[in-house]
Amino acid sequence: MNEIIESLHARKSVRAFTGAAVPPELKRAILEAAAQAPSAGCQQLYTILDITDPALKDRLAETCDHQPFIAGAEMVLIFCADCRRWFDAYVEAGCTPRRPGAGDLLLAVDDAVIAAQNAVTAAESLGLGSCYIGDIMEQYEEHRRLLNLPDWVFPAAMLVIGWPTQQQKDRKKPERFDMRHIVHENGYRRGDGAELREMFAGRTGARSFEDYLKAFCARKYNSDFSREMTRSVEAYLRDFEEESI
Numbered sequence: 405m406n407e408i409i410e411s412l413h414a415r416k417s418v419r420a421f422t423g424a425a426v427p428p429e430l431k432r433a434i435l436e437a438a439a440q441a442p443s444a445g446c447q448q449l450y451t452i453l454d455i456t457d458p459a460l461k462d463r464l465a466e467t468c469d470h471q472p473f474i475a476g477a478e479m480v481l482i483f484c485a486d487c488r489r490w491f492d493a494y495v496e497a498g499c500t501p502r503r504p505g506a507g508d509l510l511l512a513v514d515d516a517v518i519a520a521q522n523a524v525t526a527a528e529s530l531g532l533g534s535c536y537i538g539d540i541m542e543q544y545e546e547h548r549r550l551l552n553l554p555d556w557v558f559p560a561a562m563l564v565i566g567w568p569t570q571q572q573k574d575r576k577k578p579e580r581f582d583m584r585h586i587v588h589e590n591g592y593r594r595g596d597g598a599e600l601r602e603m604f605a606g607r608t609g610a611r612s613f614e615d616y617l618k619a620f621c622a623r624k625y626n627s628d629f630s631r632e633m634t635r636s637v638e639a640y641l642r643d644f645e646e647e648s649i
Contacts, residue, residue, distance in 0.1 A: 411528050416577040418533025419473045421566030426478045430530055434479070434565065437526035441519040447490060449512035450519050450560075453551060455480035460550065467546055468539035468562065469629045477564035482540055483520040485512035487556035504556050509644060516560040523563060533568035536561060542629060544636035555647040558640055579607065 405413070438452060455461055458475070465474040474480065487504040494501040520536070527534045540547060540562035547559055580586075585595065585603045595603065601613050608616035624630060 408525075411525065414577070415524070415528045416575070417535040418566070418568040418572045419471075419535050420569045420572050421473070421476055421478065421533065421564075422569055423476065424478070424567045426532065426566065430532070431479060433530070434523050434526045434532075435481075438481075438483075438519040438523040441515075441522040443515050443518070444511050448515060448519075449486055449490070449508075450516035451484045451486045451489070451557065452519070453482040453484060453559075455482065463550060464540075464562075467543045467550070468537050469542065471537070471539070473535075474537060474564050477566045479563070479565035481520075481523065481563045481565070482551065482559050483516040483561045483563070484551075484553065485509060485516045485558040485560045487512050488554050491556065504644070506641070506644075509556075509558060509641075513558065513560045520561045520563055523565075527565050531567070532565050533572060534563055534565045536563060538562075539629060539633070542632045542636050544639045556644060558644075581607075 435452065435454070439448065443449065455464065461475045461477070461480055464480065465472050468474060487508050491501055491504060524534045524536075538561065540559045547553070551559065553559065581603055585599070604613055604616065611619070
């Protein structure tokens with residue numbers, strides 16, 4: 405494997421940082437790498453919020469499912485799907501644009517998370533650790549107020565970046581599912597019970613398939629934060645369709 409592919413295989417989420425500063429030139433390199441990401445029609449349908457205010461970091465650590473390590477990260481970046489900027493440019497140019505719809509939002513979310521992954525890859529190449537924070541999609545009303553988000557701008561992903569502690573460097577990366585369960589040729593193939601059990605073989609530790617999935621379902625899928633994320637996204641979509649030009 406070449407260095408880029410090796411880096412992609414080695415990368416794992418980091419949730420503990422040394423607290424050492426990230427030099428401005430490295431931060432700029434990460435942001436510039438993010439902006440070089442593929443983009444629909446080269447529109448760059450995203451805005452990156454660089455969170456530098458310690459008080460705001462502290463608040464986000466609470467609103468994003470009470471995760472203190474967020475406040476300790478040297479870099480906190482929020483990648484917003486932005487359907488506002490191009491709309492405003494169209495109006496400025498004298499166009500009569502239609503209001504953004506769900507397709508525009510999903511395209512902008514694609515752009516935002518692709519840019520975020522470029523930032524992750526750039527950080528990894530520099531020896532920095534990172535972690536995605538999906539909880540930025542929760543607490544819709546509070547995050548919209550905290551971040552001064554206008555109509556048609558959605559916080560699609562948050563990244564925390566910093567120098568990993570030695571414990572985080574040594575921590576084993578979680579195993580991925582075997583490729584045969586992930587890659588389907590020419591069309592979707594729904595796995596039966598036997599294949600699902602095979603997929604989780606070796607992943608459940610000392611627990612049975614049933615016990616592992618029941619615990620995971622309760623901790624993640626049926627959790628309060630997961631329900632809140634759905635509520636927030638539904639609230640955003642409702643307002644997205646109702647907001648005035």
